Amino acid sequence: MRLIALLAAALLAHDAAGGLLDFTAAELRAIERHGPWPPPAPRDPSNRVSGNxxxxxxxxxxxxxxxxxxxxxxxxxxxxxxxxxxxxxxxxxxxxxxxxxxxxxxxxxxxxxxxxxxxxxxxxxxxxxxxxxxxxxxxxxxxxxxxxxxxxxxxxxxxxxxxxxxxxxxxxxxxxxxxxxxxxxxxxxxxETLVSARSPFDEFRDALARGDRDAAARYPLAAQRGLRRFVGEGNCSVCHFGPAFSNGEFGDIGVPFFVPSGVDSGRYAGIQRLRADPHNLLGRFNDRPGDAGAARTRHVQLQPRNFGEFKVPGLRNVAKTAPYMHDGSLATLSDVVKHYSELDENRLHTEGERILRPLRLSPQASADLVAFLESLSDTGRYVSGAPSRCASRRVQ
Amino acid sequence: MRLLTVLLTMGLALAPAAAPAAAELPIFDAHVHFSHDAADQIALSDAVAILRKAGLKGALVSSSDDAGTQKLYEAAPDIVVPELRPYRRRGEIGSWVRDATVIDYLEARLKRYQYAAIGEFHLYGADADLPVPRRMVELAKQHDLMLHAHSDADAVERLFAQWPQARILWAHSGFDQPQKVRAMLRKHTNLWADLAFRTDQASGGKVDAEWRKAFEEFPDRFMVGTDTFTPERWYFIGEHADWSREWLKDLPPALAERIAWKNGEDVIRAAFARRR
Incomplete structure (x- = not known):
């Protein structure tokens, strides 16, 4: 974090020429929080063969x-x-x-x-x-x-x-x-092995972190502008937080949730299902019952606000995962940006601090956000191993 | 939606059990909207079935526009208590305070229908002293109606300043801390508090200590409410009633009954009865 502060000062001393926006120290800190990538491989303590x-x-x-x-x-x-x-x-x-x-x-x-x-x-x-x-x-x-x-x-x-x-x-x-x-x-x-590879954003983020302006300037200006809005006035990074671009929790962003049989109540039904599930972390199939994950499950509370909340998805490779939202109702990233730009506030409750407000984006600003989201795509592809019979395979 | 109608009808026909069990705590839901988009997407018969299946003894209903409330009242007059919202469509939450045509709308509806209250309206701080809200308060006074205010404490104070005898139902209790809600209730004997869309009063079926003090100090002032602010949340009315019953169990039965339904009956339905 100290390094970022020093770099912010150094970067501010320069003008924005050379294809690099004059990110503030606060913006640089926010950008830094979306990395590094990839993090250490995930392991699930409840699964005794995780990582095997x-x-x-x-x-x-x-x-x-x-x-x-x-x-x-x-x-x-x-x-x-x-x-x-x-x-x-x-x-x-x-x-x-x-x-x-x-x-x-x-x-x-x-x-x-x-x-x-x-x-x-x-x-x-x-x-x-x-x-x-x-x-x-x-x-x-x-x-x-x-x-x-x-x-x-x-x-x-x-x-x-x-x-x-x-x-x-x-x-x-x-x-x-x-x-x-x-x-x-x-x-x-x-x-668990399906971890996306590095993206142009990661190159940019790391270049900023090491103070390499030339390398950072290779990141398209449109993506830089979109990123600035993402971590700034858009408040996107409040929920799309951290290296995986998700806080791992749930939110109501005003997407309708009627289904033919009534409603899909999202997190509300999810918590009810979780509690009733004999295979949850509180059950006998957890290979390490004392782990912190079980405590999370024990303490999760069913609350009225959960009704109509859906998981905040990670955004890495988001350009490759259309269509979007829990019901796939938005076909393109431009549609997603438009959703937030024209957000129907009447579908959102006015409790406490409002994270979500209509962004009222210009066409250019919308295109910038899309450019940023597209920059989260990696260039890797899944490669299955070529195992012998009853032998191990690998994922590259 | 047609299927839902069938299912609900079947449920009601096959089992009066669709009605609540005898031991189930009745609920007066003090915060229901049946706005134009809800009325478009949920058949009236389905909406009534939802209210009955949830075991609601009463429901204070306001809608954008008022047509939804009137339809629902006509279909379930034993449950629904109408209140008049100063909104004709969704999207007027932020603009109504400066829109003089809202007054024309309120006056026209008040000439035609009976209500227990004007609300739920969104009003904050000094906006309460703008001409449109002031005129709305005058209309409430003229027609002997309660006010249902989604407001901060400042706006509530301003409403009382305009009309010291006003009877105000404080929506969501202003999303304020229980200590502040208690202070407001102490100061204003004509203030009641709905708990709609808040969750801090209880967790895991246990009542929060500060809220418990508030409930014990003012057993006659609190009510529960769903707040069907989107059409989908109509399907939460039953879940909300059950959720409320769960945490109310943690209170002495007499206090639980007051919050669950008696306060709604004694204050809101009584206000409506006076108007009829």
Missing amino acids: AEAIAFGELLFFDTRLSPNGAMSCGRCHQPGRAWTDGRRTPGGVIGATGRDALTRNTPTLWNAGFGRWFGWGGGSDTIWSFSLRPIRHPLEMGSSAAHMARTLRADPELACRYRRVFGEAGKPDEALLVDVVKAIAAFV
Whole structure:
């Protein structure tokens, strides 16, 4: 932080020529908080195979294996597609699985990039670990429609899967439910490895941090202007906080939440689901019950303001994860910026300090914000390992 | 929405159980809106079913515009107590204080319908002394109506300065600290406090110590409320009633009843009864 203060003074001594805005010391501190990237690899204490290379390889295999669904058609990877930034690119997945009307799935498929850094999972945060969250789509009749019995049968019958299971967890002779939990823990170990690579923003942020004006000036001016608004008057970084650009919590940003069966109450239903979930961190499947994560789950309170709140998504690779919002109702980043620019204040309650106000952006200012958001994209791509049978794979 | 109608109808038809269980604490919800967008998206019969299923004994309803309130009152006169909001559409929260046509609207509605109160209106600080709010207060005085103010303490003081005998329901208790709410209640015997859209009075079913003192000192002055400020929040009315019942259990039964429904009946419905 001291370094940033010194650099701010140095940078202010220069004019803005050379393609670098005269960021204030406060702006530089705010920018610094969005890095460094990548952080240390995420680990989940509740999952004894988190970070285990064999488990990661096993989880990768399971993630794409359609045999885990009874009809042999669905896998995690059908909706979380690597080529679509681990989304399905659709507004909602309902059409994919054929359900319509009130039975349709009404939430947008979120990206899995950087999921391992979160503490609540799902748009309503109904789960407190990736592994417990994974049980939902596996069991949901409109998604994989699977069961512990089907999963166990499949796993025990397939030599390759059985071999991998043994190498990670030991013999597969345990009850089906326990075996299913092991399966999702392996899948979670894989998902945790999906950390996005560095982006142009990171190069800029680090250049500022080391006082390298020439390198910083390579970051487009439009993105710099958008970033300034993002950390400044836009108040975006209040919720889209930190290196992953999310505070990990929930907010109501005025997006309608009617669904065919009534409403999707978001975080409100999420907390109710979390409390009722036998696989939450307070349950017997937590491999380290005394960890701080369990305390968070124990102390979460259901409050009226939670009704209609949805998870604040991280923004890394956001340009690749359209459409946007919990219901996929906004098709492009420009639409998202427009939403905030023309925010309907009547949909937001006037309690306490108002973080959200209509930004009333000019076309140029809107384009600048989009340019900044686009600069959060990495240039990496998912590469599966080329494992030998019953051997580990890797993610690069 | 059609499906919801069917489901609600089925629920009501199959089980009078859709009505609250006998032991369930009734609720007077002092903060409900049925504004034009809610009326567009929620069938009137569904809205009434939601109120009944939530076990509401009463509901103070105001809407932007007033048509929603009147429709709801006509459909459920045993529950709904109408109040007149100085807004004709969403989006007038910040502009009404300087819009003289609001007075024409209020006067026209007051000639045609009966109300318990004018509100809920948003009014802060010195804006309370602008001509439009002043005239609104005069109308309330003329028609013997309560005022339902989403205001800071300053604006509440200014309203009392304009009309010392005013009866004011302080929406969200001004989002102020319980100590401040108590001080205001001590100072103004004609001030009541709704607790809509606040959560600090209880956590995990346990009443906050400072709020408990406030409730014990002024058992006759507090009411609960959902605040259906978006159409979707109509679906929270039942959840809110249950949430309120949960924390009210932490109070002595007589005090819980007062806050849950008796104060609403004794103050708001009584005010409406005087007007009819």
